[in-house]
Amino acid sequence: MKQRSTVRKLTFVSSSAAYLLFHAGASAQQVTGPSSASGAPAAFTGATVPEQSPVADAGTPGIPDSGAPQAPLSEKSTGSPAPIPTAGAATYSTATGSNAIPSNSTVDLQLAPISVDSLRKKDKKQKRRAGRNAPRFDDGKAERGTDDSWGDPWGDSQDELRAAGLSFRFLVQTHYQYTGVSASKNSDGAYRAPEEQLAHNNDGWDVNRLFFRIAAQPTRYLSLKMITDFAEFKHGNGKQAIKQAYVTLTPLPKHIHVLTGILKVPYSITELDPIAQYEFTSLGLANDLVKNLDFAGRDVGAELLVTPLSKARYLQAIFGVFQGHSKDENASPVGSIGARVESRPVKTLRIGVDWVEQPKSATYNEYFDTSDKALMPNPDNPTVPISKKWMKGQAFSGDITFESSGLLVRTEAMYGTRVDYYTRYGAGNFAAIWASASYKFPVGALKFQPGVRVEWLDADTQHSVGTRRQLTLGLGTYFSPKIRTLFDVTRTDVQDNSPVIQQPVPLPAIPYNSLSNTRVTAQLQVVL
Secondary structure, eight states, X not given: OHHHHHHHHHHHHHHHHHHHHHTHHXXXXXXXXXXXXXXXXXXXXXXXXXXXXXXXXXXXXXOOOTTSOOOOOOTTOOSSOOOOOOTTOOOOOOOOGGGOOOTTEEEEOOOOOOOHHHHHHHHHHHHHHHTOOOOOSOGGGSOOOSSTTTTOSSSSOOOSEEETTEEEEEEEEEEEEEEEEOOOOOSXXXXXXXXXXXXXXXXXXEEEEEEEEEEEEEETTEEEEEEEETHHHHTTOGGGOEEEEEEEEEEETTTEEEEEXXXXXXXXXXXXXXXXXXXXXXXXXXXXXXXXTTSSSEEEEEEEEXXXXXXXXXXXXXXXXXXTTOOGGGOOSOSEEEEEEEEEEETTEEEEEEEEEEOSOEEESSSSOTTOSSOOOOOSOTTSOSSEEEOOEEEEEEXXXXXXXXXXXXXXXXXXXXXXXXXXXXXXXXXXXXXXXXXXXXXXXXXXXXXXXXXXXXXXXXXXXXXXXXXXXXXXXXXXXXXXXXEEEEEEEEOTTOBOSSOOSSOOSSOOBOOOEEEEEEEEEEEO
């Protein structure tokens, strides 16, 4: 990029000098004494104009000899424009009368000054037009755009690799996790070992995420994007491998965007903010709960994104209709509804509120989806449900984000309905609040980002169970814009007799309980 910019500047300087030389007859301010012996081009002071004989045609005046009277050049000169003079043989166009250039004379020319700032401004304009601004080291400072970067794992619509009109990006997260678990206090001895075993889920080496994004934008009014997580195949969740796949129509590119396909539900910044820039290895307990209730995460549907003001950051609103729990025998065009409004009154501050509603209940005669090949047979234990039932309900959240000079502070509060009829075990509503703070600073060629995160979750606000408190201390190390490591330690204290958020199947009549634990995680992330 620097080489191209330098070539453009040299070309501009050369063309400017040629232009001035081309019009030397109109630009010269004085004609002085003897010719210069330097032999420099006529564009500079002291350039020599050798003697030229008059033109033979009597009707065309020639250039007078050295004895002719000398006169200053005039802008009213007649004849053709003068060609660019060269050292040792410079010939000008014919002139008449007092406008003639005497032979063996020295021409003093003054070149117009060339502004370096103007060259830089021109170069920046060309970069913006091409859409190829150089990537900054700190991608975290990039403001989320008004296009389809909502919920994007990278947080932008830039491309690192491009071929045949398509752009590609990759994200890989590999981690090692270890969990120290408190002993189970369940009165039923048959439950103690399984509860301790459940607390060790996902321990050891694992590929947490392996994202691949492919995108295309044939016109400014149409774009397509697909994000696949190949790590889901390793986890046995092939149906969850497609994270996003949608088309974006922009009838008014600065104000209106219409998206349809597999999208992010507009709820919770833990889901909407880019995971590639998240400063910890875990999104927290509340995020696990709202995704399990299908209030957050991904769903099939359509969204309308509106930015009504001249500057998009002042106000962005998104409204969507999704499949929700209405599919198969309970199919409905409106399974769930979601909306989010956010504003950046100043560049360092973002404020947002969102809401999701599932307007009706749905019961499935089989616990697994009807479209699944593996259906659950009637169990011997009559207390085990043979159906899946979802209640109607809604969820709200509000969030504040402050970011300035490496400091990042975020907080979010949530409240909603427990719509999971069989796995809520009597719970009616949930409430949660979390906050995090981190600071990124350079040390030599590296950048470090220590951070702290606290969370409080009550999964059952009607009863004296379900409360969890979590504290996380983390450290991120950035080796380059594309490579970083994360190391964090998380302590979770769980209230006695609080059911596990995601119960194993087949569901037991009496739920398995969560246990207090301490978790250590080290993660390597590479983005392209």
